[in-house]
Amino acid sequence: MKALELFDLSGQRALVTGGGRGIGRFIARGLAEAGASVAVASRKRDACDAVAKELRDAGHEAIALEADLAKPESIDAMVNASVEGLGGLDILVNNAATLWAAPTLDYPLESWDRVFDVNVRGLFYATQCVARHMKEHGGGSIINISSISAHRGDTEESQPVVAYNASKGAVESLTIDLAVKLAPHSIRVNAIAPGPFHTDMLRHISDDPAKLAAYNAERPLGRSGDEDDIKGAAVFLASAASAYVTGQTLVVDGGTMTVGA
Numbered sequence: 001m002k003a004l005e006l007f008d009l010s011g012q013r014a015l016v017t018g019g020g021r022g023i024g025r026f027i028a029r030g031l032a033e034a035g036a037s038v039a040v041a042s043r044k045r046d047a048c049d050a051v052a053k054e055l056r057d058a059g060h061e062a063i064a065l066e067a068d069l070a071k072p073e074s075i076d077a078m079v080n081a082s083v084e085g086l087g088g089l090d091i092l093v094n095n096a097a098t099l100w101a102a103p104t105l106d107y108p109l110e111s112w113d114r115v116f117d118v119n120v121r122g123l124f125y126a127t128q129c130v131a132r133h134m135k136e137h138g139g140g141s142i143i144n145i146s147s148i149s150a151h152r153g154d155t156e157e158s159q160p161v162v163a164y165n166a167s168k169g170a171v172e173s174l175t176i177d178l179a180v181k182l183a184p185h186s187i188r189v190n191a192i193a194p195g196p197f198h199t200d201m202l203r204h205i206s207d208d209p210a211k212l213a214a215y216n217a218e219r220p221l222g223r224s225g226d227e228d229d230i231k232g233a234a235v236f237l238a239s240a241a242s243a244y245v246t247g248q249t250l251v252v253d254g255g256t257m258t259v260g261a
Contacts, residue, residue: 001240005240006239006240006241006243007034007235007236007239007240007241008034008035008239008240009031009034009035009036009091009235009238009239010035010036011035012031012035012036012037012090012091012238013036013037013038013039013082013086013087013088013089013090013091014028014031014036014037014038014039014089014090014091014092014093014238015038015039015041015078015079015082015086015089015091015092015093015130016028016031016038016039016040016041016093016095017041017042017067017069017078017092017093017094017095017096017126018041018042018069018095018096018097018145019038019039019040019041019042019048019051019093019095020040020042020044020046020047020048020050020051021042021044021047021199022197022199023095023145023194023197023199023230024040024042024093024095024096024145025040025051026197026227026230026231027093027095027145027230027231027234028040028051028055028062028093029051029054029055029227029231030227030230030231030232030234030235031091031093031234031235031238032055032058032060032061032062033058033060033231034235034238034239036090036091036238037060037061037062037086037087038052038055038060038061038062038063038086039062039063039064039065039078039081039082039085039086039089040052040055040062040063040064040065041064041065041066041067041078041082041096042066042067042096043066043067043068044066045064045065045066048064048065048066049064051064052064061086063081063082063085063086065078065081065082065085067096069096069117069118069122069123069126070114070117070118070121070122072125075122075125075126075129076129078126079126079129079130079133083133088133088137089130089133089134089140090134090137090140090141091140091141091142091143091238092126092127092130092140092141092142092143093143093145093234093238094123094126094127094142094143094144094145094171095145096118096122096123097118097119097145097164097167098114098115098118098119098164099115099161099163099164100112100114100115100161100163100164101160101161102160103156103160104156104160104162107162107163111163112162112163115163115164115167116163116167116170119164119167119168119170119171120167120170120171120174123144123171123174124174127142127144127178127189130142131182131185131187134185134186134187135185135187138186139185139186139187139188140186140187140188141187141188141190141237141238141239141242142178142182142187142188142189142190143190143191143192143234143237143238144171144172144174144175144189144190144191144192145171145191145192145194146168146171146172146175146191146192146193146194146249147164147165147168147193147194148193148194148195148251148253148256148257149161149164149165149168150165150168150169150171150172150193151193151251151257152257153165168193171191172191172193172249175189175190175191175247175248175249176247179246179247179248180247183246188237188242188243188245188246189246189247190237190242190245190246190247190248190249190250191248191249191250192230192233192234192237192249192250192251192252193249193250193251193252193253194225194230194252194253195219195224195225195251195252195253195254195256195257196215196219196224196225196253196254196256197224197225197226197229197230198224198225198226212224218256218259219253219254219255219256219259220254220255220256220258220259221254221255222254223254224254225252225253225254229252229254230252233250233252236250237250
């Protein structure tokens with residue numbers, strides 16, 4: 001197979017959770033542009049409808065689904081609708097996540113549970129449901145979206161989101177274990193750990209040019225991530241280009257981790 005053919009996703013079917021905005025939206029576009037049919041799912045159906053329409057207008061096959069990853073019955077419906085709507089699933093991108101900000105010593109247990117229900121339990125259950133399908137149809141690729149916050153601590157002022165950070169550590173541990181357990185079924189499991197990207201989560205900085213310039217100066221590449229930076233990583237891990245890669249976390253952070261926390 002020639003080099004560029006390794007990245008071709010023509011005929012592949014992908015489900016992207018949390019695909020209505022931010023990094024999930026970028027990834028849905030990237031997979032579609034590489035040739036995949038895409039199901040875009042999140043709690044906000046309107047956002048998913050907009051992304052799916054955008055993809056269809058560009059000549060790609062796409063459907064929109066509403067799903068709450070905290071509810072197993074909603075995950076069941078999402079997976080069933082994806083399989084029915086696309087004719088199967090070869091790629092799963094577990095991007096949906098939630099966070100709750102509060103001082104660590106006052107962090108509510110109910111908020112901790114909500115974060116883990118979506119970010120870890122929901123991710124696992126979606127993987128379990130899709131992997132059962134993949135097992136019966138020759139395998140596939142599962143990509144979990146983690147964060148560089150899984151690899152470092154941070155100050156209370158900067159990131160008062162202890163449950164989110166812990167949940168992303170759990171995602172990476174789960175990625176390694178599932179890669180081993182699902183390998184006999186020809187299912188690869190990898191993760192992407194993004195650093196700062198131009199999404200809503202960075203808006204409190206990106207809306208202020210001076211703050212953004214100072215923030216970007218802390219990164220070796222001198223900027224925050226953009227759409228193309230995450231699309232390439234996702235297409236690589238979804239495609240035959242990474243056929244011999246499993247159980248890995250690809251850090252996409254402009255070098256942020258190389259200069260410490």
